[in-house]
Amino acid sequence: MRTPIVSKNRTKYGSLENPSGVEKANSTHSELDSANHDQDSSSMSDCESSISGPCNDPLPSLYDGLIRLQEGDRVFNLINRRLVSGLGAVGRSQAEIVAIHKNPFRGVMGQARTQSFQIFEKAMANKCGGISNLKFAWYAGSKQELCKIVEQGFGKPDDNGLYGRGVCFSPDDSPLDCLKDSVIDEDGMRHMLMCRLILGKTEVVHPGSDQYHPSSEEFDSGVDNLTMPKKYIVWCTNMNTHILPEYIISFKAPSASNGFAGVQDSSLRPTSPWMPFPTLISVLSKFLPPTTIALISKYYRDHKEKKIPRPELIQRVRQIAGDKLLISAIKSYRTRK
Incomplete structure (x- = not known):
């Protein structure tokens, strides 16, 4: 059964981007980490594991290395709420989650990627006085592109002339801002990638900039606005050390021509x-x-x-x-x- 992006129980869920929210960023990261630990330590059903064989679900895994999360799973619910709060009223009424797939980071290379991310996070915290500025963020693209990123990492920076030459993300509370970059697949679905980012100290990158690295050693990444960013820019030199692609969210939503992707206040x-x-x-x-x-x-x-x-x-x-x-x-x- 497909899960509508509707929250019947409006549980307060603090913004990951707002440390003064009901739930602080660190506590939300801890909640996801705790949920992941519980999931990994428990036995997975056939539908959750690509190793234990096929299941009767009509939607197959995106590729064999991903784990399909089940409706009611703690992580599923957390991501669902983030999407709910970010898509707004039109999104809640016209979009539906079809599946959420988790990157388990299996094998030698998968473990190496997570360990590398942890090492760089600690290094960034040491550099920035104990704060690595860890954020959740959205990245949209085609199904094939996102699967390739999960499998092998980011291969090239964005070069659309807007915010320099880095990999551009939307904050976790603004999925609508990157929805226009999603591509409808043969099944009529869109896909977005939820990642963790190590941002460190940010600097403003103006539209039209040709910047491709920090302007000085003081800075580590870019934003479009220091107080209320709608874009995070991770430079190409850091795109496979400061980005951890964790989940692919597959969903159905109206096309931009119907006004969904352009919805604003x-x-x-x-x-x-x-x-x-x-x-x-x-x-x-x-x-x-x-x-x-x-x-x-x-x-x-x-x-x-x-x-x-x-x-x-x-x-x-x-x-x-x-x-x-x-x-x-x-x-x-x-x-x-």
């Missing part, structure tokens, strides 16, 4: 009449760095040359500048008129 959406893009760019140049303005200008030229449609242009500008700044710019334009 309606109170923050720019809803003004038409505003000339050259004027908007001029206003934004007072607030954003030149590299970011250059990227927005490039997208505008692409639109004029009919390389991208206007809705895509608007979506990219919203992603780069943020709705709050755009609303401010629109209000300023209205006032002048």
Whole structure:
């Protein structure tokens, strides 16, 4: 039975990104670790183990090295709640989890990856005064890509022109932000990877940056915003030591054309009449760095040359500048008129 992404019992579940939440980050990590330990120490059913033979479940494992978690499993419920809180009202009503698969890190290489991650976490804590800044985060892609990452690690950094040349993640409370990068497979499902990241001390990376490593020895990773990040950037030099791919979540959700992937808080959406893009760019140049303005200008030229449609242009500008700044710019334009 497929599990709808609906939480009947609204148990308070503190954000992993908010140390002052009901449950602190460390306690949530401990809860997952405890759940994993209980699961590993108990005997697995046929449906949980790729070794003990086939089961009657209509959805097979993504590949033989993964373990299918069962509905009601503690880890299943934890991840389910994270997805519930991150997808918002539309997600809760229109999306459903089909399966969650766990990376068991079996064999010599699997154990080496987890031990390496633990060593680097301890080293980062020593470097940063006892705080490694360990976070959960989402990464979306095709089913084949995510399986390959779980099996072999990350093979190449992102190079989409937005946040430098690193591997870009969305915080665990913002799965909607990376949903647009998911790919619908032959069964109509999307897939996202839940990872642990060692971030250390972060620095701001502006859209349009060509950065590919920390700007100095003081920093370890990047974010789009220091106070309320929506993007984590792990540089390519650290992508297979500071990232631990733990779970693949398979689910069904409406396409972006139905509005799901673009859903945001309606109170923050720019809803003004038409505003000339050259004027908007001029206003934004007072607030954003030149590299970011250059990227927005490039997208505008692409639109004029009919390389991208206007809705895509608007979506990219919203992603780069943020709705709050755009609303401010629109209000300023209205006032002048």
